[in-house]
Amino acid sequence: MTAPAKIGHNNPPKPxxxxxxxxxxxxxxxxxxxxxxxVFCSPAHAKAHNNRALAEGQRxxxxxxxxxxxxxxxxxxxxxxAKEAFGQLCxxxxxxxxxxxxxGRMHPTELFRRRSIWGLLDR
Numbered sequence: 001m002t003a004p005a006k007i008g009h010n011n012p013p014k015p016x017x018x019x020x021x022x023x024x025x026x027x028x029x030x031x032x033x034x035x036x037x038x039v040f041c042s043p044a045h046a047k048a049h050n051n052r053a054l055a056e057g058q059r060x061x062x063x064x065x066x067x068x069x070x071x072x073x074x075x076x077x078x079x080x081x082a083k084e085a086f087g088q089l090c091x092x093x094x095x096x097x098x099x100x101x102x103x104g105r106m107h108p109t110e111l112f113r114r115r116s117i118w119g120l121l122d123r
Contacts, residue, residue, distance in 0.1 A: 025049060025106035025114075037118070056096055063089040 019033045026045035040046040063085045070082020097108065115121050 023106065025111050028104040028106065039114070039118070039120070059096075060089055060092050063092065 019036060021030050021032050022038065023030055024041035024045055026040055026049045029041060031041035040049065066085035067082050067089055070078045070085065073079055
């Protein structure tokens with residue numbers, strides 16, 4: 001095991017990195033991140049956002065699947081069900097967006113843009 005490097009003339013202390021201020025997607029407040037991959041102002045806000053996203057996803061995924069699967073069918077009853085699923089999906093998304101807006105959360109398109117730029121869409 002090697003000894004830790006000592007600070008001296010050959011190993012000067014490194015200056016703390018600073019990152020540009022960001023807006024927390026959960027609360028809408030500006031914060032100064034402590035590392036380059038920070039997205040939220042606190043772990044509690046990250047957890048709240050992720051828990052809500054999981055619950056919202058569970059609400060809409062069945063509707064999205066029904067709409068998608070029924071688009072290409074030749075059965076008129078299934079096509080009608082798919083059309084209704086799409087309408088319900090849109091109503092759900094409108095409701096979720098209005099709740100986020102009322103709570104002062106980041107616009108979903110802006111959040112998507114940021115996550116895309118930072119390579120976080122697969123999380």
